[in-house]
Amino acid sequence: MSLVADLLSLPIPTSWEPFSEDPLSLTQQVFYWSIIITIFVFGWLVYAVYQYRHKEGDSDPPDAPKAGVFPAERADHTIEIAWTIGPLLLVCWITWLSLGPLDDYWDVDQGDEMTVQVSGSQWSWAFTYEDGSTTYGTLELPTDTRVKFELEAVDVIHSFYLPAFGIKEDLVPNTTTAMWFDTGTVEPGTYPIYCAEYCGDDHSKMLGQIIITEPAA
Ligand SMILES: [Cu+2]
Incomplete structure (x- = not known):
């Protein structure tokens, strides 16, 4: 299975083989999601710092933020909705992933001797x-x-x-x-x-x- 397919499928139930390979365990799924988000956030950060840096001869744009004043003209509902709904879906997905193994972990007879x-x-x-x-x-x-x-x-x-x-x-x-x-x-x-x-x-x-x-x- 590809990594993308793995990330979008339910993880294996709690297993006795801590290092079992395929498909991804819950820990691996959460780990890979964290890497993806980290790359996205820091990638954007580096890009924004470079792209929007103050250049020689620049004058302030007309909508430049002023200290103590919320720049209302910069409001963008599309972006706000996107960064609310996107992470919300991701958190819901990871919560859903976590519930299955948790239930499994506590309730299933593990064949205890x-x-x-x-x-x-x-x-x-x-x-x-x-x-x-x-x-x-x-x-x-x-x-x-x-x-x-x-x-x-x-x-x-x-x-x-x-x-x-x-x-x-x-x-x-x-x-x-x-x-x-x-x-x-x-x-x-x-x-x-x-x-x-x-x-x-x-x-x-x-x-x-x-x-x-x-x-x-
Ligand atoms: Cu103690």
Whole structure:
């Protein structure tokens, strides 16, 4: 598919393959739209600065703006309507694109093989496994398992961040959020857990580790 067709089609649903190629993911679509708009805005800016610069011998045009006076004779309803409707349509389109994956992300059964309750509080992590046991700071997961994290904040907003895996989700008081990860996509080992939402004095010490264990022999 061409880039233009990609930009005008719905993105792939939330996928387990974070780097899946075709068609574009929501992130890629929004990214490319941003590039297009940036080129347009800065292109116009550079053009206007050059084209309308003050040249040697220029006298002020009759409709030159004067300080403190709105140049009513420069009003152009066509342009105003265009720059209102155009961005509005684009924002609506990107909103529409965003809703599909969001719905997908929260509602669809992702084929979870294991659920872990993650509880964030000032300033530590608690992990409760399906057998009811709880650990603090260290989360141990078997390899090759699709895990659902159910995230709850005890006090203020925190954010469960696994930088090695490129995933992060906020924990919000009075609601349960969720995040998924397939431990088969990384090597067994020990990886850091951070809180990525400033949550008070010891936010920077709100650390943990996630251990992906080798398959049982
Ligand atoms: Cu925190």
